[in-house]
Amino acid sequence: MRSVRRAAALALLFLSPGLALAADFDGSRLSAAWGVPFAGILLSIAVMPLLAPSFWHHHYGKVAAGWALAFFVPFAVIYGGAAASASLVHALLAEYIPFIVLLTALFTVAGGIHIRGNLHGSPALNTGILALGAVLASFMGTTGASVLMLRPLIRANDNRLHKAHVIVFFIFIVSNAGGSLTPLGDPPLFLGFLLGVDFFWTVGHILPETLFLLGSLLLVFFALDSWFFRREGVLPVDPTPDTRRLGFDGAVNFALLAAAVALVLLSGFWKSPLGFELMGTEVGLPGLVRDVGLVAVTLLSLRITAAKVHADNQFSWGPMVEVAKLFAGIFLTIVPVIAMLKAGVNGPFGAVVSAVTRPDGQPDPAMYFWACGLLSSFLDNAPTYLVFFNTAGGDSATLMTTLAPTLAAISAGAVFMGANTYIGNAPNLMVKAIAEDRGIRMPGFFGYMAWSCAILVPLFIFMTFIWF
Template sequence: MNTRRAERRLLPQIAAFIVVLAAVLYGFDPALRRLISGHVDGRDLSLVWVAPLVGLLGSIAVMPLAAPHFWHHHYGKVAAFWAAMLLIPFGFVHGVGPASSELVHAAVAEYIPFVVLLFTLFTISGGVLVRGNLHGSPAVNTALLAVGSLLASVIGTTGASMVLIRPLIRANDQRRRNAHVVVFFIFLVSNIGGSLTPLGDPPLFLGFLQGVDFFWTTTHLGPETAILVAILLPLFYLLDRWFYAREGFIPKPDPSPDARLGLSGVRNIPVLALAVATILMSGFWKSGVEFDVYGAHVSLQAVARDVTLIALALVSLKITPTEYRERNGFDWEPIREVAKLFAGIFVTLIPALLILKAGVDGAAAPLVALVSDEAGAPRPAVYFWLTGLLSSLLDNAPTYLVFFNLAGGDAVELMTVKAKTLAAISGGAVFMGALTYIGNAPNFMVLSIARNRGVAMPSFFGYMVWSSIVLMPCFAVVTVLTLM
């Protein structure tokens, strides 16, 4: 589809989204407020309510392999099906008002900021075109991964992934074996590199929304991140060198001959800087003004942040020549897929969050006991592994929220008295999001782009073999050196 025509179709949709968002945030319809009221008590929920979440995650893992054509055309309907499988009986059993209130809270406080941030970074970074091509040697590939790892905490794992994945694929498109390059790119750029700021990875952004200081993760996850990068970059270089030495010669010309690098779409760089400044503003500016959105409290700075981010994405669409996005191979399918699937994940995750918030009085009491010692003190190492392993299956952003609440949910206490626990939760969510394709939103985007460019990416379970062999020993080292 022509990029400009797609943009013309998208602009009215974004405008409609802004109008609906404003209507929700400022809606004062008394009848609607009476309908959307109350809360569901997590102590009354059994683990049966988690079944739709398990069903959705199972669909994400299996259906792209078992029914790829159906999945490609109907994944949004599949997500909607599982969301309905929760919401209909949930409303019937616990009341339409309380169920609707929980849904609005999940949408306004968590899902909308999450998707707006991803959409903005995806759109702006998609307008930055890295021209030319490098020869994908082991040294060049390692350097690109190192740059991407640093960039991920500045413009986000989504932004860094979208800016660098296409140049990386072009640099290696003559090689017979290049899937491992993209796999390590997901490890380092789409996940681990984003661990130092809330800009880097969605779970840290959600923590920032809960009150965690902007630079807290910079100081508390810095050592763990340095350990992982120091292991993975040399390991990648050695592995890529081994593959490179056995590559041989390809008789056909390089699809992307080497050429001097250049940068187009530089107008997007100040727009990206404004997006970063906007996110910073929302954390440091305390307006004291809050809106009651049918029981969910939304601050003025949060509203200003999300509206500004959407506006900046629209500015990027307006100022970027169509040619740059077309040469980038830019299309909306990756962000569309993420938005639809994550809508289903956030909805079906509602009971799990409520159960965990109930603590020892809820169905997750055995889990609460597992993460605490006999005296009731948290076990950081257990938090790290449980948060991480579940992040690889549930997506790391909502899983972070689950364990954040399980550890008490008080940002001030977690940053001070329980700093090691919060570092374990944050590290587990960010680092182990790399274990599966569904562990972090950029993983999906990179997978989609790589496959569209002809890279023979591993299957869902094939990727898990790669990540288990490479990453699990690294995470064990981090546990022993920093959490024991």
């Protein structure tokens, strides 16, 4: 079991702010009431920017900290300070610190790459950027592709009146669906790879589903963007357009981006007995090397990137600060939720786990697709993938052959449905924060879900009847 937890932790660190499994306590002993702080922080993210925007803008960090304390203080009183401290240390050392180090590195390195040239956001260009980002996502991760491609897309649409839909579809396509073809693309698939799933198994078994989803989203986007483009008419472009040939400034950061990907992959493959343990949380040498290397990548990027490149990218730390504070609260309050989910049929979520099995005892791929997907929409998709992977038997050889439809359903649900909410997958909230920092008025939490329910859910229903 310890090796599974370690594999999960490694996978969650791959180009995504993932959540490792909860600290060692029995989730079957907990009641569903322990999920209230997690629900509270989600509702705060959803409604407070609408009901109290000024308060939220200045105090969202305090709100996140308040919900974290709402879990840890009662937990410490009931289960003891040692259990609460162990959970806190695990959340920080095994999850949050590696997450924030990796995300900061990707944010900084991508912020040091400026795509220059006279880009104007026509429907054809926007669709092309989304398609390119989808391809990159399966090779450099959804987070890496998102932070790299977002800024040129925003800059290309500076003169457009309607921009929010462009960012929403960017999240659908680049930040989620595009990462479904290889273990490099999204943490759940990397976790499956560490558990014995062949590297090319996913591309061989959910390629039709991926092509259908991406193709449908690109077609819908092109039609919608064309409609908005016609309504806007011919708008004046930037009064000082960039007439230089298309190219890159700060291209040395591509090497640093490759180094960041290599460091994360190294930490997944390198096995070493060296390390230390702090209050039950193992900190191994591969993880330490990865994190120190990522910090070095961040500092080196800041040192060698010209100030003009950052200025051209309108680089600021605001989005990074927002994501760091909010995800700190999410990481801490989700601890009991993941523990309860791990408890399987014996835990408060036992009905969900039981629902994926047919009366004859065989797994139901359609139910696996929806159960894994819906939970991945609100919880981190990597531990959710692990729970249903083990529910389906946990043997990679059997899942890749006899139960291949079930593994395909788990993989597709975890990756595709991370797009249903802002918190469903690592880069979603980051993309929203960067877009808002650049002056784009993004839909709120429920407003974004209205987009996903209108666009994604019908496609998922169609996919269920065809493939699952």
